[in-house]
Amino acid sequence: MISVFGHLNPDSDSICSTIVVTDWLNFLNKNAVAYRLGEINPETQFLLTEANQQPPALLTHSIEGQDVWLVDFSELEQGPAGLDKSNVIGLIDHHRLGSLVTAEPLDAWIRKVGCCGTLVFDILSKQSGYTLSSSHAILLLGAILSDTVGFQSPTTTEQDRLAAEALTTISGVNLADFTLKLLNAKTDISGLTIERLLQKDEKNYTIGSNKVILAQIEVSNFAAVEDKITQLKAEMEKRVITDALDFYVLMVTSLSTSQSQIYFSDHNPVSKVTLTMDNMISRKKQLLPWLTQALGQ
Template identity: 30%
Template structure:
């Protein structure tokens, strides 16, 4: 039975590409038998990446068999993993997020958590000289992951090393980063085929603060007006998702990639008060508020949520 390599639920580009990248490395360089899998449908940007580099979409799984060997990438949060993760045998964790806690392993394992913008950058470093053996499709996936997670180096999570690795990969692939990133972001911005409920859940993470559970959702786009035209129906969807997912509040941030700001939907007075306290802003009576300079959930949004 192959070791399964996967990232978090609601897979974005990094959680789609990194399992593919690391499974290639473990199979082709380390001689192991592994398989990349997903914990949900990839978002539109991730799907574009798979098509662009002619990569097979990994199998989507919902549960794990008892004793299944797994490698977890791009998360260490049990809430973002299958409910049956406690039954699996976790062999390795590679991540770039804060430590959450709650995972139990059956023995000592290798855990790599580094303060970089992207899991794929960590993998590049871990490969060492063997990174030169990556075929173009794997390099393309790695470049896509880095550009996605850094918003083409606009995100405050970006490090010089993330940029250096991306520029090296782009050079080897003969890719011009500005044009390539524009294609990626255009794919990410096309949400016309998704329902309002799907948009709310598409790129979201659960987060607890002082006894309250949040679903913190982001929609990164170069066309925020397209999303905001659906504001009224999104507010209705938020209420449904809060009830169905058993969370106290959904916080939906629409990230304008080009203007580098976030618009937050304020579906009720409680959320309005939370946003005002968390981001030192005044919301007034409007049902949205714009937060200049806010683009990163990991570094700017989740650490600041206060109730």
């Protein structure tokens, strides 16, 4: 059996692409099962409901010595315990090549596109005999719209737009209405505890000698989270201790202004104050390279 999963604290791309990749692998008689590495966020639940799909089961078994297929990540720090001792036989991703090292050759697709779902759709479009269902088309379309923030993100490529156009036809949804509903779900933080709000979209990185977490909260405007900042910063300090981090970075992004406010935990080597950055909405293409440069790596 192949365990297929995306990264810890899964976002919509991680969950939706995992579901579709698992279906494709089973079409190829690979005996694959989809899993998730965390709770489903409101946006992803919206997509699962629209597509009439159930979320993958939570990964609870040991993967040491087991066959696994990674979706939407290649950083060991973003995977489950035992990943370094598993047999990674496949990888589909759109991020930088991370700290993954494999014992054997693997099937790997890594492309500079805005969403893993875009790459998954490209793979499936070339697969003889495979038909993408309207339900799975909704999942991949939702993943693309989520990761590219409705094509606002600088990570968006022409391939993302073309894939979304094709998936809109297959799924039969109204693109404008669907995008609006998705972005409303993306920025819905009501009912989330401070802990869950911080964990909703955080990723672990090792940058040089620094072990850090980069979290992102996307809101319609900064006022939506203003009264929670003090508690969020306190929780960041706790996480530095509990997760043995060098420091923690929180990126709060206003989708209405395309600005981000960057908060740092204490004793970090980058900034003692909160930074506001214009035209910054991508953690992958903007914050991570900026932080890497700031750390002199």
